[in-house]
Structures are given as structure tokens and as C-alpha cells.
Amino acid sequence: MKKTLFGAAALATALLAAACGSGSTDTTDTTTSADVVVVSDAWVKASDTGMTGAFARIENAGDSEVHVVGASSPASATTELHEMVSAEGTSMVMQEMGDGLVIPADTTHSLVPGGDHLMLMDLTEPLRPGSEVSFTLEFADGSTEEFTAQVRDFAGAQEEYVPSDDGAAHGG
Numbered sequence: 001m002k003k004t005l006f007g008a009a010a011l012a013t014a015l016l017a018a019a020c021g022s023g024s025t026d027t028t029d030t031t032t033s034a035d036v037v038v039v040s041d042a043w044v045k046a047s048d049t050g051m052t053g054a055f056a057r058i059e060n061a062g063d064s065e066v067h068v069v070g071a072s073s074p075a076s077a078t079t080e081l082h083e084m085v086s087a088e089g090t091s092m093v094m095q096e097m098g099d100g101l102v103i104p105a106d107t108t109h110s111l112v113p114g115g116d117h118l119m120l121m122d123l124t125e126p127l128r129p130g131s132e133v134s135f136t137l138e139f140a141d142g143s144t145e146e147f148t149a150q151v152r153d154f155a156g157a158q159e160e161y162v163p164s165d166d167g168a169a170h171g172g
């Protein structure tokens with residue numbers, strides 16, 4: 001179920017667009033982050049319960065930086081922006097981004113397994129391959145961008161490396 005807030009924001013955006021008329025290149029400074037961000041290739045790692053990661057390409061097609069400050073999804077109680085950092089020793093661990101994600105002008109930032117990602121912290125229902133999950137990105141200027149991610153099976157993205165046993169036990 002969508003939150004009313006998102007509906008209201010979408011309506012406000014629609015009204016704003018209507019009020020601005022047909023001129024898409026007018027020079028008034030009303031361009032929001034949502035206007036210039038394009039999200040593509042979005043997907044979520046299938047999971048029955050608990051936490052899972054979401055990934056996408058986030059393109060900032062604008063001429064100034066975009067600051068992603070939050071994310072939400074009806075699929076989880078909480079959605080966080082995560083980054084990977086070096087822990088003591090050799091392993092990488094994930095943590096919440098301290099101040100969101102800044103995407104410079106005319107740059108695409110990829111959220112990928114093992115790198116920056118969105119974390120669904122507490123799934124409200126199982127995410128099965130083939131289904132879809134909607135997300136909303138929130139920007140520092142208050143605008144929001146909705147996108148849909150496909151749920152996929154994905155065996156990687158375990159953040160620890162486990163050596164394979166290839167070469168041992170081929171039998172026969």
C-alpha cells in the first residue's frame with residue numbers, strides 16, 4: 001500500500017509541471033533532483049525474511065549534484081542507504097551512509113552487490129523471484145523519485161569470500 005505522502009508528492013509534482021506549462025527548458029530555478037535523476041536496472045535480491053539488498057543505476061542527468069538522503073519501500077519497515085567499508089583485518093562490512101549519497105552532475109552511480117546498496121531492513125513479506133518491489137528515493141531538496149525493482153535470485157553478494165572446493169570431489 002502506498003503511503004499518502006508519496007501520492008501527495010506525486011500530485012504536487014504533477015500540478016507543478018502543469019503550472020509550468022510546456023516549456024521544459026525555461027531558466028527558472030525550479031528543477032528538482034527528481035527531475036534529473038533516472039533510475040534503471042533496478043533489482044532486489046530474493047529473500048523470505050529479514051534483510052536484503054536492492055541495486056540499481058542512478059543517473060544524475062542534471063548540471064548540479066544530487067544528494068540522496070533516504071529511501072523507502074512498502075516491502076520493508078525500514079530502508080537504509082548502505083556502503084561497504086573496510087573492517088579491522090581483511091573483511092568488508094556494510095554500514096549506513098552517514099550523510100546519504102552524493103551523485104555529481106552528469107554522473108551515474110551504480111548500486112551493486114559488494115558496493116553501495118539499498119538495504120531493506122525488515123521485510124514485510126517474502127520477496128519471490130519474478131515479483132516487483134517499488135521504492136522511493138528521497139533527495140535533499142525534498143523531491144522524491146519512485147522506481148520499481150525486479151526480484152531476482154542471486155547467490156553472490158555474500159560479503160565474505162569463501163574459497164570453492166573445485167578440483168576436489170569430482171567423483172566418477
Ligand SMILES: [Cu+2]
Binds near residue numbers: 053095118
Ligand atoms: Cu546493507
